[in-house]
Amino acid sequence: MLIVLLACISVAVAAPASEYSGRKRYDNYRLISVQPQNEQQLKVMSDFQTKGYNSIFFDFWAGPTLKRPAEFTVSPSQYEKVMQYLQYNNMTPTVEVDDIQMFENIAEFEVKVQPELFFNNIVDHSQYHRYGQISEYLTGFANNFGSIARKRSMFHTTYDGRTMDYLEISTNGFAGTRRAILIEAGIHAREWISPAAILYITDRLLATYTTDSEAAYMLNNFDWIIIPVTNPDGYEYSHTDDRYWRKNRNYRGGECMGVDLNRNFDARWGTTGVSSSCSSNIYPGTEPMSEVEAQNVQELVADIQSGGTRLIGYLAVHSYSQMILLPYSHTLGSRPPNYQDLDNYGISAGNALYNVHGRRFQVGTGPELLYAASGGSEDWAILRGSVKYSYCYELRPATVSEGGFVLPPSEIVPSGEELFASFYNLAISFHNDI
Template sequence: MATKRDGTKATTKKAVWWDGGIHAREWISPATVIYIAYNLLSKYGQDPTITHLVDQFDYYILPVFNVDGYAYTWAKDRLWRKTRSKTSVPLCYGADPNRNWDYHWCESGASSDPCADTFCGEKAFSEIETAQVAKFITNQQGTIVHYINFHSYSQLWMSPWSYTTLIPPQFKLQDDGSIQAITALTAVHGTRYQHGTIAQIIYAASGSTADWTYGTANVTFSYGVELRDTGCIFWIGE
């Protein structure tokens, strides 16, 4: 889904990318992304803040990143995480699409075991989902300035790096963005999010979306966001 002020004309506007459902069982993330898209479309011209944001940026929104895995959680296994591709091991399917990106691929926090939930894939970008999104972002390079990969759960607003606990050169700028976001969330909903780098506040996760979009695609404001809540695992609102 692309949201633009005027899709018939060439634009020099910068762009935002948001996606949900990279991990199949995290149902609240596609729902959140769809809700955001709905508000951008339905409240343009009515809500001054939304109107300003849509006038300022183009939006690329992918509600369900891992479509096959997501469908499988509805049909067979509610807690399925990975994609559904075949692997070299019979009866072990899929790779973790948030370990499959070609940036410090399959190092810390990723597994080379096809049966593991954090299996990094047979190679970087082995999964059609990650390969196609990376291709799109590469083709838009220089245009996309903000990326959020929505997950659940734990209420965390995180920036690179995820492959190491070392701090990236632009961490202060990235973390300031995190602080602004979580302050706004607290003001509206009363929810409290932690902030920091992925590897420092949750765990190492090499080959992640946020690391690739920052380290390769040069999107400074790249984030992995863990949505609500802090204790009900993946069944929030069900």
């Protein structure tokens, strides 16, 4: 029975043309949650996630663990088969959302408020912006704060020919002698709140540097390297064609479109939380660092380090789940030598975040709180990048009932405010340890 059910599900990889053509809609796609109760059920769910099922039909928003329900979407054509498969394995699935298209519909019809032009009136924080606009904002920062900010582009263009732009902030003349913190945002295309929150933080750092003690502390003690969108091709595609697109847009033929960039780094690559199917949303690529985007980050970090350890902090920003994840994510129980400091600083940063708007972020490793996954940038930063402290933030919301990846634009500023407080707290911890 099990083999037959899996075969029926797998046959569906030959999708009808309507699921590929035009702008992707998710009418009647359901969001399912299921809690594995034992190791056998956990293996069933892990196999379901990783053994080659096409992300056209199945998309895990939260991977399976024994502590937290797995959450995944399923297309209308596969719903009955999936429910049979889970029930056959003595699991009790729950339909959390009958139609995930409603999240997009609600977001589109949210009442547009007046542009939230904070600080120096450079960025409108009341809406999500396309990649071209974000790049223009970086230009605006460099033009308005030229003595301490400069816009740079990374070494290689993306598959679709885009440059990966970032901002350097330095209050000591870009001498390259001060310890640095790198922020990496937008590596998963659909996580729009990540670039938006980082734009808020960048805007606030620059515009309030001379008037706000927290911004002054952050900039006077560290140089900052800010990558607002690490996956520009995928991010643009999530705006134009498929709101839930996750990977980059590297096309290798057939159904092989895109690589999960946060599985592509050289950190126990290809060992856990990945799929060998190129159509999967957790496909890690053909080899470590195969993707231009990952190569760019690797070369940028190497350039910052210059053979030393100038880069003290690496902050990867994702959504959703409200978590601060500590390394390592590749294996349960595997921890870096300075794990206790990472944990203490993470807890303190989580408390600082909570004090802003009362949002509680859990603190722990990925395998403890979410799932094990190899090839992540936050693991790579310590294992290969010689960075001392690395964290992965999973921003608002906590649950899919609040929209999951489709967070209303009205959440941008509060999310940015609490993240700013958390980063300020980390800066204090890092500086006290220098």
